[in-house]
Amino acid sequence: MPKSVYIHIPFCEQICHYCDFNKFYLKYQPVSDYLLSLEKEMESSFTRFPVKEIKTIFIGGGTPTALSKDQLEQLMNMIHKYIDIELVQEFSVEANPDNLTEEKLSVLKNYGVNRLSIGVQSFNEELLKKIGRTHTNEVVFHSIKLAQKMGFHNISIDLMYALPTQTLKEFKQTLEIAFSLDLAHYSSYSLLVEPKTVFYNLWRNGKLTLPPQEEEAVMYEYLMEQMEKRGFRQYEISNFSKPGFESKHNLTYWNNEEYFGFGAGAHSYVHGVRRVNAGVLKKYMSLIESTNFPYVDEHLVTKTEQMEEELFLGLRKTRGISIRHFANKFGISIDKVFGQQIEEQSRKGLLVKQDDHIFLTHKGKLLGNEVFQAFLSSIE
Numbered sequence: 001m002p003k004s005v006y007i008h009i010p011f012c013e014q015i016c017h018y019c020d021f022n023k024f025y026l027k028y029q030p031v032s033d034y035l036l037s038l039e040k041e042m043e044s045s046f047t048r049f050p051v052k053e054i055k056t057i058f059i060g061g062g063t064p065t066a067l068s069k070d071q072l073e074q075l076m077n078m079i080h081k082y083i084d085i086e087l088v089q090e091f092s093v094e095a096n097p098d099n100l101t102e103e104k105l106s107v108l109k110n111y112g113v114n115r116l117s118i119g120v121q122s123f124n125e126e127l128l129k130k131i132g133r134t135h136t137n138e139v140v141f142h143s144i145k146l147a148q149k150m151g152f153h154n155i156s157i158d159l160m161y162a163l164p165t166q167t168l169k170e171f172k173q174t175l176e177i178a179f180s181l182d183l184a185h186y187s188s189y190s191l192l193v194e195p196k197t198v199f200y201n202l203w204r205n206g207k208l209t210l211p212p213q214e215e216e217a218v219m220y221e222y223l224m225e226q227m228e229k230r231g232f233r234q235y236e237i238s239n240f241s242k243p244g245f246e247s248k249h250n251l252t253y254w255n256n257e258e259y260f261g262f263g264a265g266a267h268s269y270v271h272g273v274r275r276v277n278a279g280v281l282k283k284y285m286s287l288i289e290s291t292n293f294p295y296v297d298e299h300l301v302t303k304t305e306q307m308e309e310e311l312f313l314g315l316r317k318t319r320g321i322s323i324r325h326f327a328n329k330f331g332i333s334i335d336k337v338f339g340q341q342i343e344e345q346s347r348k349g350l351l352v353k354q355d356d357h358i359f360l361t362h363k364g365k366l367l368g369n370e371v372f373q374a375f376l377s378s379i380e
Contacts, residue, residue: 002270003055004252005083007038008263009075010062010281013099017132017202018160020194022265022279023062031071034264034281037288039078041262041277044292046082049260049270053087056249058094063119065095069103076111085112090154090248092117097143098135105150115154115247116147117187123177124170127163132198137177144181154245156185161223162216163191164199165209171219179230184245188223189238190216217366224365237316237360237368256306256313264294274299303330307337312372315351320359334358341374 011026057079067075085091092115093108100118108116122128123137140157147155159178161171178186191210193203202208211219224234232240236254239247252259261268265279276297278284287294301309307330314321326334335342342358345351350364350371364371 001051002049002258002260002268003051003053004249004257004259005054005057006249006259006261006263006266006268007057007059007075007079008061008261008266008277009059009064009067010034010264010279011066012061012063013066013096014132014134015198017130017198018191018193020197021060021062024281026066030281030285031067032074033285035071035074035078037285037294038075038263039081040288040292041294042078042082044288045260045262045268045270054083055088056090056092056252057083057088058092058249060094063096063099064093065099065104067104069101069107072104072107073111076107080111088112090115092247092249094119095143096135097140100143100147102146102150105147105152109150109152114152115156116152117156117158118143120157120178121160122163122166122170123174124166127166127170130164131160141181144183153184155183156187156241156247157181157183159186159188161188161190161219162211166211168215168219168222172222175223175226179226185239185241185247186227186232187239190220220366224362234318236318237365251317254313254316256310269301272301274301306330308375311338311375315358315360315371315375316368318359318365320357323353323356323358338375345371345374 008022010023011029011031012023013026015023015025059075065072079085091113093113094117096119118140120140121131121133123140125136128135144155157178159174191199193199193208193210199208227234227240232242234240235246236250239250241247258269258271260270261275261277264277264281264284266277268275268277275295277294278287278296283296284294310326310329311321321334323334330337342351342353345364346353349361350367352359352361360368360371
């Protein structure tokens with residue numbers, strides 16, 4: 001039974017050049033109508049799939065903090081209407097530094113939000129402009145200081161590397177500034193050039209200069225080395241935290257557990273079925289109005305698919321896969337299903353089997369996608 005909820009707010013005040021998430025430019029959008037549809041989806045879903053408790057909530061986007069104070073309050077009220085917040089262990093909201101006002105922080109705090117995930121990406125202001133970000137370093141410092149002053153102590157920031165024209169020296173400078181903030185959690189991702197983005201169009205036209213793969217690998221190794229040196233545990237390929245500040249919500253995904261997903265373009269995994277919501281606002285709201293549910297695709301996950309997902313999601317975690325847990329969950333030993341693939345990846349020096357766990361080696365972290373691919377459609 002799902003114990004996690006993801007809520008998608010697809011509105012942004014600016015569109016970043018690398019972003020391929022479901023999003024719309026905020027101006028002139030039917031935000032209030034969207035929130036009403038979102039509430040109807042939550043009501044219908046919890047009626048169809050009743051749950052006793054929800055342990056984690058994550059509001060992502062888009063940019064949730066692009067909503068006005070009143071719209072944020074409307075969103076928070078509906079969440080409290082359908083979820084017992086007293087039982088929620090982690091309540092996260094994604095935020096942009098340049099729209100995280102005292103008023104909005106006050107709303108979040110008053111309604112039980114206890115974790116902020118702030119999109120910073122870089123502390124090089126020239127680079128920020130190149131990737132379509134509008135905030136300055138000063139705004140980031142002010143927003144974080146304000147959030148801490150208002151009682152938010154579980155704060156994470158996102159950082160990116162292998163950005164266009166970015167050098168190792170620039171990434172090192174960004175990390176130094178990030179560490180000076182003394183936060184509980186850092187996420188750091190390499191740039192992926194995805195279809196339907198500004199960067200993809202530039203790349204296709206030969207107008208995007210990216211660091212070579214070798215330099216990207218050096219940046220990632222430096223990231224891991226510095227995080228460990230500063231006392232941050234790498235608990236997932238791209239995520240680092242002080243003890244006890246791991247993202248409980250994101251661990252739901254990597255543990256291959258079920259979750260609700262509400263909003264335009266959101267995905268859910270409930271009672272063994274993965275569902276995809278309509279991404280276009282008009283279609284999303286129209287489906288909610290006519291059927292109470294916005295699904296455009298429903299897929300019953302087979303046992304084979306579940307086992308594959310257990311591997312390629314679980315191996316993202318640095319502690320990897322529990323051999324015992326796999327056997328208990330699927331009624332078959334992991335060696336019987338994936339023995340050949342595990343042996344092959346171990347021989348390449350990408351995987352280690354130790355005691356009850358199978359996990360990526362240092363080299364395996366650098367070549368993670370290659371390892372994950374080995375477990376897809378590999379069961380005969």
